Amino acid sequence: MPEFGKNKHKDYSAFDNMSTEMLEDILRADSQLPINEDSDNEAILYIMEVIAKREKEHPTGRFQDGHQAWESFSENYLPFIEDDKSLYDFEDDFAEEQTGIKYLPSTIPFQSHKKSILSRVVFVTAAVIALLFASTVTASAFGFNLWGAVAQWTRDTFGFSTTASISEDSEQKDSANRLQNELNQYGITTALAPTWYPDGYSLENIDVAETPARTTFIATFDNNGQEILITIVAMTDSPNRVYEKDGDDVTVYSVNQIKHYIMTNLDNINVVWATENYECSISGVLSLKDAEKMIDSIYERNSS
């Protein structure tokens, strides 16, 4: 595990199990955010270090040798530190007024926004990827390129359309129902959202990302910094999924004739299931018992 983030309250270990290409997609998506847009720099730094660590362990030559780079820096760039502007920042530039370029400000604060669009992207991506690749459920066994679908999804992050902020005082039960209510507003009446959550968790926000191919709902439930993420992806077309497990650390929990695959990754539990044209997941630090109780709660409304 990279050094950065070790002492942080968030667990970024899911990134350790993603492919380098996937991580690069996340970095690319982050780089395309407007400069003042919220970005989870802690997560981004972690990802950067995962890639660098892999390169160190299995060199591909993608990075210049550090010593050579330092020599070039000392020879070519270090003598030029009187100018604290970017090489491409031309003081008399008229580009800014015409193109909206914002040049390097006098101060560069370290920004760490706890809740951001990107954090939604990376954590949900992490959840989905972790359950695919950190577990023994193989991607190819899904019967379609979910890996590719996820990668494509990260490119669609600009489609985030609405965010419903929920006050911290909301009652837990009301919080739990909010997600299903949000789904209902999009015409989704299938029971997909849990109505029970472990004590202390309340809904923090719901992000909805719409693209032509899918609508993604991401609900974050928070309990003093611990998060449970519920992801529901409504696909335009129903892919022909084949789920398969080939290991012992995947538990299949069937409720309402729907198979829910429960996987553990360190302290995290990831649950994934599919029904109709919906892909759903639950991710968080949970006990197996609580995970099963959350799953049960999805369907209780139907049986009551």
Added chain:
Amino acid sequence: MGLNDNQRRAIDELYQNMFNPLSAYAQSALNDRTLAEEAVQDTFRIACARADKLLSSPNPKGWLLNALKYVIQNMVRSRAYLNSIFISSLDFDENIILEEADVPDPDVDLLYSDLSVGEDYKLIKKIALDRYSMLEAAQELGISIEACKKRVQRAKRRLKKRLEEKN
């Protein structure tokens, strides 16, 4: 404005630790290894210029990442802008669809051959059309990146003036 020993040591350590992670970010953003490397080097150059700010930051790595983001954004947009004004300044036949790769070097050179600052325009062409990094262009001309930046700046001013006169 130079670095004291402590600043040099601290930045050296940051460089060793962060060159590759920052390169990973820059390569993902720019999809060009040479330009990515320049973005990271430029970030550390700025870090040296603002060493007091960097080293007093509660999170120097985060500071560097934010600096890199600004550098990348400046680089992308400024290069696109250079490209745009350079292309606009070319008096091509309206029916010619201009593609970067299709710009015939001799035509461009001929177009500016009547200018006393032909070398500067060649420099702009290398940056804007040929995707040279500032360092590559500087090395080819046998000048420093500081001089190269000033030349690009000057050439751009002249291009602007030329465009205004044309309009």
